[in-house]
Each structure stands twice: as structure tokens, then as C-alpha cells.
Amino acid sequence: MADLLTAPTAAPGAAPSPPRARPRRARRNTLIGWSFILPNFLGFALLTLVPVAGALALSFMEWDSYNPPEWVGLDNFERLLRDESTMIALRNTAYYALGHVPLTMLAALGLALLLNRRLRGVGFFRAAAFFPYVTSLVAVAIVWNMLFNPEFGPVNQFLSWLGVDSPPGWTTSVDWAMPAVILTSVWRDMGYYMVLFLAGLQAIPTEHHEAARVDGANAWQRFRAVTLPGLRPVTFLVLILLTVQSFKVFDLVVVMTDGGPGRATLVLSQQIYRRGIIEGEFGYASAISLVLFLLVLVLTLTQFWFNNRRERS
Amino acid sequence: MIRRRMLAAVGLAMATLLPLTACGGGEDEAEGGPVELTVAVWSLASTPEFQTLFDAFHKANPDITIKPVDILAADYPTKVTTMLAGGDSTDVITMKTLADYVRFAGRGQLADVTDLATKPESAKLAGLDQYKQDGDKYYALPYRQDHWVLYYNKKMFDTAKLPYPENLTWDQYVEAAKKLTTGTGDKKVYGAYQHTWRSVVQAISAAQNGGDQLGGDYKFFAEQYRTALALQEAGATQDFGTAVTQKTGYASMFESQKTAMLPMGTWFIAKLLSEKKKGTTDVDWGIAPMPQRTGASGVTTFGAPTAFAVNKKAKHAAAAKKFVEFAASIEGAKAIAGIGVVPALKTDEVLQQYFALQGMPTDELSKKAFSPDKINPEMPVSDKTAKVDTVLNEEHQLIMTKQKSIDDAIKEMETRVKNEIG
DSSP states (O other), X not given: OHHHHHHHHHHHHHSOOOOXXXXXXXXXXXXXXXXXXXXXXXXHIIIIIHHHHHHHHHTXXXXXXXXXXXXXXXXXXXXXXXXXXXXXXXXXXHHHHHHHHHHHHHHHHHHHHHHSSOOTXXXXXXXXXXXXXXXXXXXXXXXXXXXXXXXXXXXXXXXXHHTOXXXXXXXXXXXXXXXXXXXXXXXXXXXXXXXXXHHHHHTSOHHHHHXXXXXXXXXXXXXXIIIHHHTHHHHHHHHHHHHHHHHTOXXXXXXHTTTXXXXXXXXXXXXXXXXXXXXXXXXXXXXXXXXXXXXXXXXXXXXHHHHHHHHHO | OHHHHHHHHHHHHHHHHHHXXXXXXXXXXXXXXXXEEEEEEEOGGGOTHHHHHHHHHHHHOTTXXXXXXXXXXXXXXXXXXXXXXXXXOOXXXXXXXXXXXXXXXXXXXXOOOHHHHTSGGGGGBTTGGGGEETTTEESOEEXXXXXXXXXXXXXXXXXXXXXXXXXXXXXXXXXXXXXXXXXXXXXXXXXXXXXXXXXXTHHHHHHHHTOOTTSSOOGXXXXXXXXXXXXXXXXXXXXXXXXXXXXXXXHHHHHTTOEXXXXXXXXXXXXXXXXXXXXXXXXXXXEEOOOBOTTOOSOEEEEEEEEEEEBTTOXXXXXXXXXXXXXXXXXXXXXXXXXXXXXXXXXXXXXXXHHTSTTOOOSHHHHHHHSOSEEEESSOOSTTHHHHHHHXXXXXXXHHTTSSOHHHHHHHHHHHIIXXXX
């Protein structure tokens, strides 16, 4: 109350009246700035933010997509812990990520080191390594499935030529289906991350390498002391991108194995799709996607935290 | 300055207008006048029955034109689920499977057509019972009903000097398949091709043993799995794993004469007739009743109806009902029988027309296969169907790829159905 009474008398003296033109122009500039990001932001808000918020709310409800949703509290999450298929999907997703992330990084880095030199036709080899990434994923999955055919597939023919007695059953075997999926996805993705690593390699000043060479460092020492530290920002980016991508894996698995045989390659996003779109339990499916989201969030934050700590030290 | 202001204006205008355009379109309800009826169907180009029905209906009702809403067959159930959830006003929705029907009807997304279903003409519709909901309500009317038969390649039976597969037991079926298997590598011809669907083993087993696929007790599957594995171990059918990884098509297996026998639904007849007419295959084929259990009397097989339903939010409800009634009527049945599709209304008149089709095998065995003594439902329907289906399918894969023994997998089916679905 006192403020209200005193404020009018205090105000004129306290704030010197600013030149009128400047805030107006500043405001206009801000408005113009907003208008530029508005289309994009509106699209994001309408098509991503609202559905995400909706899914968050839905994970505490039961909804068949048609009749009004019903509030069920934490039931969906309780059920999630008891649902064997969801737990298997969680394990399989982690398995996939543990295989896909390091292998793709290794393959991409190896390719980048190999192709980061002046060499006849290097452009061709780079394009060849990138080519799998621009190929339609469905085609990749179907062709690899045929390559992995246990009886007539070239993969197993090659293995038995090498002298392997009983080559694996790949996508027809519970134990080998996931490795087959991982190998296919590494083959597909390595070209893309190779390009990122190549850009990172070219950003490392050549002077550093020269200095190390003058000091008598061999190739391995140069790689450990110069190349790897120089690549850290890119490596971190690749790690984050790959982790997020791995946890979201869906299309490759659906086309290649459709989660089978049995539930050997069932992954989380597929389980969300099955429970939600196919079985019509959108509340429960939203609860699983919330868990997936939190999982990816925690992992990404941990990686950020590690990276910051290492950068500071 | 001016340019910048203009840019800002354009940006704002775009931003505000874009979402608005999505809300266009209005209602134009004018019953009585010319009506454009929308019908949701799948893969129109490769499913000729739809256009045939539309043409016949338009001929009978010249003031109603039909605009198909064409959806890719594999995406059909999910697409329709999304459409209906979004309040779509497509008038007629084709019920591709009973499971979809139960879900849509259960959510109250379909209009009540009990009055059509209880008309005396409808009593002869095969499979009508399976659409009964809440005791006495119907939300769809079947227009076709397929059942499973045994397709066979006559020339291969002649070459092997074997009699055509009449009244086979499952053991005889395996024996015949072994004898009909010839060649190796690219030249390999299988005695039988068992497609990878779980119904090939489970539905026929349930139909012939009287088992309940929703019941949670699956011991009755065991015998049929032994048959399927025996066939596979003898090399008399394509290995399940190979069929899955190569995405083997049952149609191309039979049409390119890579198999002598093929258990499959009657929907394959229409495709065979049209492929033969086009000259893409010259297989000399016939149909026989499905093999039976030893000591069984009569012919028991399984089948599934297909129906049309009226969307509860249909723009033209009256015209939509008219279409649903027409498709199930004798005119509709004759129209689709004319292209080799099996109508739900199987009167003598319709059957006669069916077997008079050019290219249709007319021997007695084929006719017998067409009228089995009993057609049990492929899968009983309830709100649990979709979930049980997933479980049974996953364990089916494990048995057929030999990752689990028959007994272990059946036990697993039982515990999973009990624990996960209850």
C-alpha cells in the first residue's frame, strides 16, 4: 500500500526520461528479429513442443486415442517395471547403443585418418565411404538381411571359406540378430561421422604435427598427443549425436528383424510404437517414451559434465 | 528500412497464415442431391474388388459417386486409427481385420448398423456372427469371407505320379511334400511352402483341435508344430529363417512353380486368375481342402471375413449405409465373384457364377475345397487379441527358427499370456 502511494511521487525524479527514439527503435528491431524466427518457432511449438507436453501429461493417463483420457497417476510407470517386454526392449536398446556407439566412432575415425591425406582419387574413396549414408535405409536393411542369410548369404560363405565350422545364424538366431543389426548400422553410419572427423582433422594446425615430429615423436605418439586432443570437440559432438541416435533406433530394426526372432532385437521405440499405435494404449506408450527421454537426457548431461571437467583440467 | 519493414510484414503474415490454411474446408451436407461418398480402402490398384464394387454401386445409384481414400495395405490399420482419432469424416471404413473392427467398435467410432444386420437377407452372410458386439449390436456388415485351402500344382503331381491331394492327413501331407521336393540350389522345387505367418501353424491347429487362442492353454499347438518342423527338417519346405530374411512372397513361390503345394487363403484365387490372364504365370493349378488331423470327420478349416462399416462421424451417413448394404447384397456378391473374390454371401447362384470364371479350375476337388464343412474363426476377438497375437507371434518365430523347443515355447506362451495380459 505504501509503495503505491509513494511510487508516483518518487518516480519522476528517480528515472531520468530517456531519449524517446531509441527504445522505440530497439523495440522495433526486437520485433523484426522475432518475426524472423517466428515461423520456425511456431512450427516447432505446434508440431513438437505441444505434442511433447501432451505426451508428458498422457503418461499419467490412460487414453485410447478417441474417448476422453482418464487420470491414472503412476499406474503406467508401475506397469512399465512389471512389463517383461519393455524391460527386454530397454536391455536390447542399451546393448545396441553399447555396440553401435563405440564401433561407429572407431570405424569413422579410422576412415577419416585413412582418407585425410593427399592421395590420388581420395575424393572417390571419401564419396564411397559416405555413400551408405545416403542410401535408403530400407534398401540397406533388406540387402544386408540377404547378405546375412545363414545358408546362402555371402557373409557366411566367406566365413566358411575362412574355415569357420558353424558360422552364426545372424538374423535368424537369438544371439546373433543384434550383432547383425549393429554391424549393418555401423556400416551405414560410419561415412557420415567420418566427414565430421575429417573436418576436425583438418582444423588441427599442421605446425603441431611438425613440432612433434621434430621432437622425435613416432606416429602413434603423434596420434595420441596431437591428433586425439585436437579432435576432442568433434569427438564429443559425435559421441552425443551417436548416443541420441542409438537410443532412438527404430527403422533399421523394424525392416531388418521387426524385433525378432522372438524379442531378441526388440528396441524401446518399437515397443512404444507397438503399445501405442498398434495396441492403442497411448498413455502407457507415452510413459515408456518419457522414460526413454529421461534416459537420453541423463546420458547426454553426464557426457557434457565429463567433457566440461576434462576441458577444465 | 522499407525493405526490412516489408520483410517483417511478410514474415509475420506467413507465420499467422500458415496454421490457418490447415483449418480450411467446410461441411456440405445435402442429402438427396448428388453425393460424393468417401470410402477408405487399401492398395486400390492391386485390390481390384474395391473398384468393381464401386462401379457396380454407382450403376445402381447413379446420383452417388464414390471417391476412394487409398491407403497402403501394410499401413491400413494404423492410418485408419489415426484418421478416426483425428475426427476424420470419411464415410465408409473397410474393416480389414476383425481385431481392428473390435477396437474401432469398442471405442464407439463406428455407426450402429444393427438394422441392416438383422434383415432376413443378411442371415445368409458368412461370418456375420463374428461382428456381434455387446450381445446384439452390429457395427459392420461382412461382404467377403475367405477361408484357407490347399493350392497345388497339377503338373508337378502328374510328373511325380501322385494322386491329387484329396482328403490328406497332415502326415500324408508331409510325405507328399517330401516326394515332390526335387533339385538343389536355384533349381530347388519344394514339396510345400509354409508361409511365415503364425496362422499357418497356430490358426489351423486351433480350428481343427477346437483350441482357444486366447485361452492361455496352448498345448494343442504342439502336434501342428511337429508337422511344421518335420517338413522343414526334411528340406521339403523353405527354411523359416531363409523365408524371413529373403522376405519370400508366397505368391511368387507358387506362381514361379517353386513349390508344389501351398496352404493359403482363398483371396489368392483372384490374384492367380488375373496373373494368369496377364500371362505372368502359366502354373496349372487347383485347390484342395486343407489337410486334416488323423481320424477327423469332415473338412475343417479357418477363415476370416472382411466388412464395411459406417464412420460415426460420416458426412453422408445415409448414403454410406446404402453402400454397406449393397456390398453385402446379392448384387455386390455377384460383382466381386465376377473377378474371383469370395463373397460372404455364398448362394448357389453366386457359386455357379464363381466357377464359371475363365481360368477357374472346375474339377470336383476344387469345388469341394470351396465348401468346407466348418470354417472356424482365424483368431477369436476381444480386447486382448492384439496383445495375445504379439506374444504368440514372437514365440512362433522362436520355435520355427529352432531357438526354443516346442514345449518350452508353449510353456512360455502360457506364462506370458497369463502374466502380461491376464
